[in-house]
Amino acid sequence: MNKEELAAQRAEQWREELRKSKKAKERTDIPRVKMKELDPAYRVTNREEVNCGLTPEQAVLEATRCLDCVEPLCMTGCPVGINIPKFIKNIERGDFREAARTLKETSALPAVCGRVCPQERQCESKCFYLQKLKKEPIAIGYLERFAADYEQASGEVALPDMKPDNGIKIAVVGSGPCGLSFAGDMAKLGYRVTVFEALHEIGGVLKYGIPEFRLPNRIVDVEIDSLRRMGVEFMTDCIVGKTLSYDDLHEMGFKGIMVASGAGLPRFMNIPGENLNGVMSSNEYLTRVNLMDAANPESDTPVYKGHRVAVIGGGNTAMDSVRTARRLGADRAMIVYRRSEAEMPARQEEVHHAKQEGVEFLTLHNPIEYIGDERGRVRQMKLQKMELGEPDASGRRSPVPIPGAIETIDVDEVIVSVGVSPNPLVPNAIEGLEVTPKGTIVVNADTLQSALPDIYAGGDIVRGGATVILAMGDGRRAAAAMHEALQKQQRSA
Amino acid sequence: MNKIVAKEHFSEKVVKLVVEAPLIARARKAGHFVIVRVGEKGERIPLTIAEADTQAGTITLVVQAVGKSSAKLCALNPGDYITDVVGPLGKATHIEHFGTVVCCGGGVGCAPLLPIVEAMKAAGNRVITVLAARTKELIILEEQMRKYSDEVIVMTDDGSYGHKGLVTQGVEEVIKREKVDLCVTIGPAVMMKFVALLTEKYHIPTVASLNTIMVDGTGMCGACRITVGGKTRFVCIDGPEFDAHQVDFDEMLMRLSSYKDVE
Numbered sequence: 001m002n003k004e005e006l007a008a009q010r011a012e013q014w015r016e017e018l019r020k021s022k023k024a025k026e027r028t029d030i031p032r033v034k035m036k037e038l039d040p041a042y043r044v045t046n047r048e049e050v051n052c053g054l055t056p057e058q059a060v061l062e063a064t065r066c067l068d069c070v071e072p073l074c075m076t077g078c079p080v081g082i083n084i085p086k087f088i089k090n091i092e093r094g095d096f097r098e099a100a101r102t103l104k105e106t107s108a109l110p111a112v113c114g115r116v117c118p119q120e121r122q123c124e125s126k127c128f129y130l131q132k133l134k135k136e137p138i139a140i141g142y143l144e145r146f147a148a149d150y151e152q153a154s155g156e157v158a159l160p161d162m163k164p165d166n167g168i169k170i171a172v173v174g175s176g177p178c179g180l181s182f183a184g185d186m187a188k189l190g191y192r193v194t195v196f197e198a199l200h201e202i203g204g205v206l207k208y209g210i211p212e213f214r215l216p217n218r219i220v221d222v223e224i225d226s227l228r229r230m231g232v233e234f235m236t237d238c239i240v241g242k243t244l245s246y247d248d249l250h251e252m253g254f255k256g257i258m259v260a261s262g263a264g265l266p267r268f269m270n271i272p273g274e275n276l277n278g279v280m281s282s283n284e285y286l287t288r289v290n291l292m293d294a295a296n297p298e299s300d301t302p303v304y305k306g307h308r309v310a311v312i313g314g315g316n317t318a319m320d321s322v323r324t325a326r327r328l329g330a331d332r333a334m335i336v337y338r339r340s341e342a343e344m345p346a347r348q349e350e351v352h353h354a355k356q357e358g359v360e361f362l363t364l365h366n367p368i369e370y371i372g373d374e375r376g377r378v379r380q381m382k383l384q385k386m387e388l389g390e391p392d393a394s395g396r397r398s399p400v401p402i403p404g405a406i407e408t409i410d411v412d413e414v415i416v417s418v419g420v421s422p423n424p425l426v427p428n429a430i431e432g433l434e435v436t437p438k439g440t441i442v443v444n445a446d447t448l449q450s451a452l453p454d455i456y457a458g459g460d461i462v463r464g465g466a467t468v469i470l471a472m473g474d475g476r477r478a479a480a481a482m483h484e485a486l487q488k489q490q491r492s493a
Numbered sequence: 494m495n496k497i498v499a500k501e502h503f504s505e506k507v508v509k510l511v512v513e514a515p516l517i518a519r520a521r522k523a524g525h526f527v528i529v530r531v532g533e534k535g536e537r538i539p540l541t542i543a544e545a546d547t548q549a550g551t552i553t554l555v556v557q558a559v560g561k562s563s564a565k566l567c568a569l570n571p572g573d574y575i576t577d578v579v580g581p582l583g584k585a586t587h588i589e590h591f592g593t594v595v596c597c598g599g600g601v602g603c604a605p606l607l608p609i610v611e612a613m614k615a616a617g618n619r620v621i622t623v624l625a626a627r628t629k630e631l632i633i634l635e636e637q638m639r640k641y642s643d644e645v646i647v648m649t650d651d652g653s654y655g656h657k658g659l660v661t662q663g664v665e666e667v668i669k670r671e672k673v674d675l676c677v678t679i680g681p682a683v684m685m686k687f688v689a690l691l692t693e694k695y696h697i698p699t700v701a702s703l704n705t706i707m708v709d710g711t712g713m714c715g716a717c718r719i720t721v722g723g724k725t726r727f728v729c730i731d732g733p734e735f736d737a738h739q740v741d742f743d744e745m746l747m748r749l750s751s752y753k754d755v756e
Binding site for chain 1: 516517520530532534535536537561562565576577578579580581582708709711712713714715716718719720725727730744747748750751752
């Protein structure tokens with residue numbers, strides 16, 4: 001959306017009136033809303049969503065804080081370019097549905113983003129309140145979630161405006177956040193979109209990775225259902241590169257292919273004892289619990305329920321794993337991280353919630369060996385204590401081992417959450433794709449087009465490991481670029 | 494959902510299922526496997542493809558009821574549907590003209606061995622197949638194996654059929670008798686371990702097809718990791734076939750028992 005359009009919308013009569021209805025001082029005096037959370041002692045006994053959402057009164061009051069800036073800086077922090085003032089002002093005037101519709105103009109998954117985006121580093125970090133007034137920013141993420149949830153709960157989920165069917169078939173590989181956001185944008189533009197998913201469920205990392213207590217599956221399913229109603233077709237149990245080849249897709253008449261196959265092989269640290277039973281990747285652990293419902297006695301998939309669980313790593317996936325372990329009955333659930341808390345990549349909220357739930361943080365500790373029993377089960381881990389040294393390539397102070405400072409801790413389950421490599425299936429299967437030594441697909445930075453003109457790619461298969469919202473942003477950009485390229489082709493044909 | 498079109502009992506616990514899966518039937522090669530899930534609460538389990546019929550659009554799976562999930566699958570009948578079948582997964586067997594190839598299978602491992610025997614023969618190899626099982630009724634697919642093999646040797650632990658003895662005895666007999674260029678082994682991990690030890694002694698290149706615990710089967714979870722030549726490898730993506738002399742079978746055996754207490 002360009003500046004003129006934004007200004008024109010801001011100049012609409014209702015927005016003018018709303019702005020004038022209160023003095024700026026009245027607005028800025030309102031304290032930032034606090035979202036209700038489940039009590040930590042209660043929530044570790046189940047998998048109910050921790051954050052309870054805002055009431056309509058809370059949402060309207062929080063929306064009233066927003067000053068409806070002439071130049072909304074918040075928007076510069078949003079990877080998908082949501083029209084933030086417009087949706088917030090709709091909440092203030094009580095038109096929650098219109099707020100939800102505004103979100104849908106740019107985001108295929110607003111109820112998801114409202115929950116899992118790191119707003120504190122994106123939109124909210126740019127907010128006028130924080131930047132100029134040195135006050136807490138508008139709770140944009142909470143408001144986004146409120147509007148999307150309100151619409152979902154109403155049972156009448158509006159579809160965005162759709163262009164007429166243009167008959168052109170587009171294939172999407174993977175149904176995670178990147179694939180879904182791409183599919184939504186292309187469907188809006190009139191394309192016939194089919195999404196191919198390797199697993200038996202639609203949603204990718206939103207289903208297998210992010211736990212129910214942070215993002216309930218029913219929330220994801222409503223968003224997927226909206227895409228279905230927009231005409232997007234889904235084919236589960238189908239692996240592009242294995243079940244169907246690149247040539248097959250051409251034979252089936254697909255004119256463009258979006259590869260959004262996500263993260264793949266988990267990284268391990270290559271230390272002694274890492275293949276012991278009870279040591280696993282966070283991907284395995286979370287997939288068992290989330291996708292396969294392994295903690296449910298009725299599920300056929302087993303999962304360890306460790307009593308002393310160590311999770312190695314400091315990212316969101318590590319927090320998801322350690323909080324899952326608490327819910328599965330771990331008495332001692334530990335984060336083991338080689339740097340200090342200040343360098344942790346996880347969202348503050350996740351760290352805060354984990355601490356509330358009794359998770360121990362062993363920062364400046366790094367595992368160097370796992371010790372098993374005679375049956376090959378992990379029983380102990382050796383930890384090397386670290387201190388912070390000079391900044392490394394990432395700009396963070398690098399951890400340096402303290403000579404001789406080694407301790408041994410009893411554990412019966414270890415979850416390794418130190419990152420993933422891109423999924424190798426598609427790069428291995430399609431000849432002519434340019435791939436980096438790390439296994440990511442090389443694309444044009446602006447258009448996300450790969451070395452093969454009809455293949456675009458985005459999300460973790462390009463970035464190696466990023467966030468839901470960056471993946472969604474890729475989906476949007478690729479859709480815009482592919483649309484433009486296909487239109488050009490048609491004009492010249 | 495994939496329909497079961499035919500079922501045959503090889504023995505009380507070993508069942509052959511012919512399943513509708515046209516896309517997989519068309520794409521699969523010797524060595525490939527599928528991931529199967531039975532029921533909405535079902536577990537994802539890997540099974541190697543035994544045969545495929547591209548015209549009928551079917552694949553054949555041979556399943557032994559050992560745990561809850563395989564028992565559920567074995568209990569299905571023609572007309573029933575398998576909730577999910579996805580594949581073909583893994584790398585296909587490397588087939589070329591090696592010379593003389595000994596293919597040895599133990600128990601239900603003979604099923605995934607069949608397409609390899611067929612492909613090795615088609616590539617012009619002299620193929621000697623060694624089939625082994627505890628007892629006569631557990632020897633499977635003998636007739637089909639004979640079709641593609643220059644010779645079939647049957648070994649039973651109890652001597653109820655063929656020669657009495659272990660698979661390794663059958664293989665060693667061939668090695669002592671003639672020059673063997675390659676050995677392919679599929680069966681229980683412990684059997685493959687001893688085949689590998691035997692052929693290593695005689696310096697015969699050997700390929701083992703491994704069946705480990707998997708969750709997604711598409712290179713995501715890492716449950717299937719094993720150590721090959723001192724390095725961690727993933728069976729679903731890097732395998733399922735590896736140089737048998739480099740595989741740490743003891744670790745693999747330990748990892749296979751991972752969920753024994755939990756299940």
